[in-house]
Amino acid sequence: MSEIKPKSTFKVTIDNITIDVAPGTSILTAARQIGGDVTPPAMCYYSKLEGSGGKCRTCLVEVSKGSEKDPRPMPKLVASCRTGVMDGMEVKNITSDKVKDARAGVVEFLLLNHPLDCPICDQAGECHLQDLGYSHGKEGTRYEFKRRTFEKEDIGPYIQLHMTRCILCYRCTYVADQLTDTRVHGILDRGDHAEISTYISKAIDNDFSGNMIDVCPVGALTDKTFRFKNRVWFTKPVDANRNCENPKCCGKATLWLRGADVYRVTARKDEWGEVQSYDSKPGWICNTCRFDKKKTSDWIIEGPTTINRHSVISQGHYEGMVMPTETIQKVMGGREPKLLMDIHDESGVNLSKK
């Protein structure tokens, strides 16, 4: 018998795609390394915030084989963001009907009390719930009751709280815990009337509180300096940096421009909608960079931000875009297209072509 060495990597199979990952990786992180459709959506998990995840249940997956040692399947669907991989584990995400069914249920539950005020919501266009609804939701709702609403609450000069839109992912409380000195807000009450609140109407005022806006997956926390100013898809994102005097601030940001005006400053996001990491440190930015430096002269502009071509934000941007070639001539065998009910000698539509 050869010596049994502790394995340095675990082999995990997600939707029949096998990948080697480091021990201690969660199923979701492993799936993100594969990328594409096998990655479960995540609404509450945020890899840069310790302790986040497990709450929204959108990332539920089926574990059809526990590990090489213990091949029993797990009895229930598990939250992939908080379940570590085992060697030889087999996971079913989009290949499992159980998962699809449960996920459709979770999307329905998340949208149940959501106001769906996307037309007036500043988050529209970069909202995770919107994306999730499009990718996994059903059109129409089976909910016939009044949606729950909350009284508006003022939580400070920079951040607007719309509790009605909140999906209680708890990300903002983790930001306050892990980035700022003291947390002055939290979850009050319980059940479907649980709410984010400062309780004694204390203003959230801390150097890094603005990052709560970035981590919020929905429009519950929005930037007061950008509120109702513009739609995100009308603005052009550019990468920029400045030498910030705050040592915890990374100084690298995305400016959202329209013309020469800086409408909004956010941290740079990666492909999962999370803050970019630099030297494996998350690139949080301070409130000065975010709310006060609203002139292009404050920043050194690096170039346009790469936006996923599926995002609505990319609609206004034509960089590197290839126009599709006209195929109609090929399809028609070289003939000119004819109008279907051509009762006139000369079609008004085709007139210009002649």
Place this chain on the structure above:
Amino acid sequence: MSRKLLLEKEHVENIRLYDVYRREGGYRSVEKALKSMSPETIVEEVKKSGLRGRGGAGFPAGLKWSFIAKPEGVPRHLVVNADESEPGTFKDRYLMEFIPHILIEGMIVTSFALGSNVSYIYIRGEYAWIVDILQQAIQEAKNNGFLGKNILGTGFDCEIYVHRGAGAYICGEETALIESLEGKRGNPRIKPPFPAIEGVWKRPTVVNNVETIAALVPIINDGGDEYAKIGIGKSTGTKLISACGNINKPGVYEIDMTISVEEFIYSDEWCGGIKNGKKLKACIPGGSSVPILPANLLLTTAKGEKRLMNYESLADGGFATGSMMGSGGFIVLDEDQCIVRNTYSLARFYRHESCGQCSPCREGTGWMEKILLNIENGKGKISDIDLLWDIQRKIEGNTICPLGDAAAWPVAAAIRHFREEFEWHVNNPIECLTRNFGVGHYADPIHIPELV
């Protein structure tokens, strides 16, 4: 006559006080355990006894204790779950109120077995007066050398603290209880890590129900084998049942898990039959979260056998035709009770008690409550019944803690067994406001015994 182990001395006057309790043979198990047994032998003894957790899940206690991690230099803790908030369950309250010393005694032995020098009782906030009783009992035990430093000269130190909850059902879930005990919001934690590895303040912790800990006293006194002789199969020992609802004699009973459900309901020794000579319609045999059973399935299993009051027999047939022992909250419903109203009131409870952490439970419980209220008020549609079924299916098993399951099961069982009544409510919207559906085809199949 069933054998009593926990409530044997319940009618002794002033058994609440240390002197009386000690005179009646109390604290013998502490002397025996600390002086003549090692922690390992106690755990072995509990394993031998086959004692199962009395809080609802029925997990073998000895096995749970053997999972506790024992890293060097890290203290371990015992936490007693006295957050008894399940509708229909009031057995721990009775035990703590009348015989508090049996809990303290069991805790000292368990703390010794687990190596916990600081143990906690997490008690439901509404049991305000019981906190005083427990604290008095702890003080008395301390004065007599059973708590504090160097107990009985064996060198074992143990302190017990009583912590009052703030009135949340969710804090009866062990990880939410731990969070609450740490002073945080009572949200259940995501498992793993299990409390046996990382519990209170990231220290190995065992959380057990009051009754489980109290059962240690007879196990140590008489031995695990002796305890295992009582009962049938894997349901060993005695179980406290808090019977309530439409019965002649509601109250807390100690049964040895060999009697049948029929005997339990109709015998004069126990519940004494249905009140006012009515018929039995349905029963929730283990506290509000377990599936409700119609009378015919309650008294006999689907196989035609007599259903007994124990873990296996009550669960016979799975959820299709069976239920669960749960925490022993035995709620009996007679023919005048409306299943829709009953299900609505349970759904309202779970909506109110959902912690709001994970979305299926947070949103789904409220949705079910609203639909049930509509059906109850004659505003429902037939499609609502299927919708309810679909909602409960999507909550069950998809949540962090078992509260989602607990909210889904009563609704599922009510629709599974009493769909007829739901449909009647929908089809007779005006009539359903004035009268009840009655017993229906699941009527009491057993002739009511003549009143003696």
